[in-house]
Amino acid sequence: MKKYQTGLFVVLIAGLLLLHVCSLVPLTGRRQLSLVSDADMFSMSFVQYDQFLKENKLSTNTSQTNMVKGVGRRIQNAVTTYFALNNLSQGLNGFVWEFHLIESEQVNAWCMPGGKVVVYSGILPVTQNETGLAVVMGHEIAHAVAKHSNERMSQALLAQLGGQTLAVALQEKPQQTQELWMGLFGVGVQLGAVLPYSRLQEGEADHLGLIFMAMAGYDPNSAIEFWQRMSQNAGAKPPEFLSTHPSDANRIRKIKSEIPEAMKYYKK
Numbered sequence: 588m589k590k591y592q593t594g595l596f597v598v599l600i601a602g603l604l605l606l607h608v609c610s611l612v613p614l615t616g617r618r619q620l621s622l623v624s625d626a627d628m629f630s631m632s633f634v635q636y637d638q639f640l641k642e643n644k645l646s647t648n649t650s651q652t653n654m655v656k657g658v659g660r661r662i663q664n665a666v667t668t669y670f671a672l673n674n675l676s677q678g679l680n681g682f683v684w685e686f687h688l689i690e691s692e693q694v695n696a697w698c699m700p701g702g703k704v705v706v707y708s709g710i711l712p713v714t715q716n717e718t719g720l721a722v723v724m725g726h727e728i729a730h731a732v733a734k735h736s737n738e739r740m741s742q743a744l745l746a747q748l749g750g751q752t753l754a755v756a757l758q759e760k761p762q763q764t765q766e767l768w769m770g771l772f773g774v775g776v777q778l779g780a781v782l783p784y785s786r787l788q789e790g791e792a793d794h795l796g797l798i799f800m801a802m803a804g805y806d807p808n809s810a811i812e813f814w815q816r817m818s819q820n821a822g823a824k825p826p827e828f829l830s831t832h833p834s835d836a837n838r839i840r841k842i843k844s845e846i847p848e849a850m851k852y853y854k855k
């Protein structure tokens with residue numbers, strides 16, 4: 588009986604803990620597990636990003652580099668406007684935006700927490716032009732502003748360290764915590780083992796990405812063609828971006844259904 592009561596007590600405490608740390612995210616309208624503060628998340632991200640830039644070769648192609656920076660700025664401005672319009676501006680506190688094109692055959696792109704974007708030159712043949720690039724950058728930036736990485740890190744902490752906050756985990760088990768982080772965002776170590784986002788998060792990033800690109804002045808209809816081109820790239824060894832972003836008929840159908848909403852934001 589005593590054992591049973593203790594068990595119940597533990598479950599109750601765990602429940603209370605989860606209730607406390609699940610915050611409602613206005614941008615997505617759903618509850619996200621949040622064991623990590625933005626400040627902690629961003630400081631790890633910024634260090635990792637600088638390290639990545641040191642270890643990888645920046646593109647020497649001036650016009651492509653300018654395109655990446657230009658599209659990035661336009662989407663950044665769209666995001667800032669969207670957040671202001673929806674009274675969400677504080678959700679962007681601490682963001683320090685950066686956009687870099689690196690020389691690499693990898694078909695890939697990502698945005699680390701706090702607005703740190705990298706585009707690999709290998710994805711440019713698939714994006715084809717500025718609008719195609721805006722599809723990818725809008726999507727990756729949407730993951731970052733919807734705090735999807737915070738959610739993933741929190742889920743990993745809960746699973747492996749019993750729901751310690753990042754601050755506590757870093758103090759008590761720095762090695763294990765670093766390994767968790769590298770497993771999720773190990774872009775710098777080139778393991779190629781970065782965990783994909785969940786299907787739910789992918790859907791949110793597609794949806795928000797369409798709105799951001801439209802507000803930035805890019806026709807969201809181009810997203811359909813981009814994802815079709817990406818899926819045609821699936822060969823024996825699918826590109827990194829495709830392996831984390833399965834471009835199946837369902838995804839394309841869902842994007843199609845969201846285009847009319849995004850078109851309301853579209854300004855040429």
Ligand SMILES: [Zn+2]
Pocket residue numbers: 726727730784788789792832
């Ligand atoms: Zn994604």
